[in-house]
């Protein structure tokens with residue numbers, strides 16, 4: 519038995535969906551444990567593309583159970599739409615394949631309205647959120663004002679909780695953020711309907727996961743976003759509002775840490791970021807544009823162009839440490855195919871000092887400049903490689919150098935979007 523956590527080791531969008539999809543072969547259950555529909559996984563099976571925001575990508579595999587843990591914040595309309603689309607494509611024929619923990623917090627219309635209004639009122643200080651209401655929902659969870667799935671399905675409880683919270687939200691929306699107040703009746707009608715449709719998926723993730731482990735199943739925990747967006751360990755305040763690092767898998771699903779056998783971090787062979795916030799290796803030039811074009815770096819959730827830059831080993835070492843990574847999967851190596859020279863940032867320069875560790879003070883970080891190492895490019899197409907030995911020597915050397923500077927063994931290299939365009943060096947499930 520092996521229980522494996524997959525996390526993004528950068529600022530999100532590392533290509534986790536594909537890696538999760540591949541590892542799902544070895545697992546009986548796939549669990550999502552944090553975030554919400556701010557995430558977006560694009561999956562390519564055969565020639566068919568599926569974008570999932572909430573439901574674990576394991577749903578594309580028959581017979582695998584997908585669990586949404588208590589740590590997730592859930593927009594019911596998005597959830598139900600995803601189910602409908604999956605069913606239309608022939609997936610999720612058995613509803614028992616999908617379980618949502620009763621304690622997930624529901625993203626309410628006021629959370630979305632507050633998120634969007636705050637961002638548009640913040641000017642220079644905006645975070646660049648996805649506008650999905652993620653931050654305000656987590657605020658209410660921690661502030662003990664949240665509405666959970668278990669509340670939503672009980673009409674009297676839902677009405678009472680909404681009654682308690684809505685006047686404050688409407689006050690904030692109207693008097694401070696300059697928005698229209700929301701109607702209690704409309705929310706009750708719409709959301710009670712969602713509650714009725716969702717009740718059949720409700721369960722206890724912690725019980726199910728622990729039972730599965732006792733039965734000797736393998737479980738895959740699918741992280742969303744990336745380590746550098748973690749609310750505690752990321753580039754605060756330019757972060758998302760959940761624990762994106764591996765520790766979040768335990769709190770977000772009700773599993774004790776002693777059951778985790780491996781933690782695999784996913785990183786692109788270069789770097790990207792969406793939204794505002796520090797990005798030391800960012801390329802604001804023709805090369806950045808080239809990476810964006812070749813790598814098709816546009817958000818799966820918002821369609822925003824992603825900021826692009828070189829591989830940042832300082833940030834990656836932070837992810838290796840905070841997650842306790844046992845392995846690293848490098849994605850989109852093929853995007854670098856045409857380049858003559860590729861740069862790796864191995865340290866930062868700060869006022870004449872060389873920094874090896876990622877600085878905690880954002881003001882220090884803003885003053886840091888990357889110290890680069892030049893690596894020769896391979897200038898050939900590697901999309902067909904399925905073995906490490908099939909890579910041109912420069913590509914193999916680049917991967918080996920990434921492993922050295924990151925201080926973590928590389929277990930997988932992805933050379934294209936399809937499942938078969940993958941080099942597996944070690945299997946964390948065995």
Ligand code: IMP
Nearest residue numbers: 530531556557646647648757758792793
């Ligand atoms: P929020 O999660 O919508 O509150 O956004 C906070 C920050 O996290 C913003 O910079 C977003 O662009 C970023 N973010 C949230 N989800 C993702 C993701 O799945 N990939 C990349 N960035 C994300």
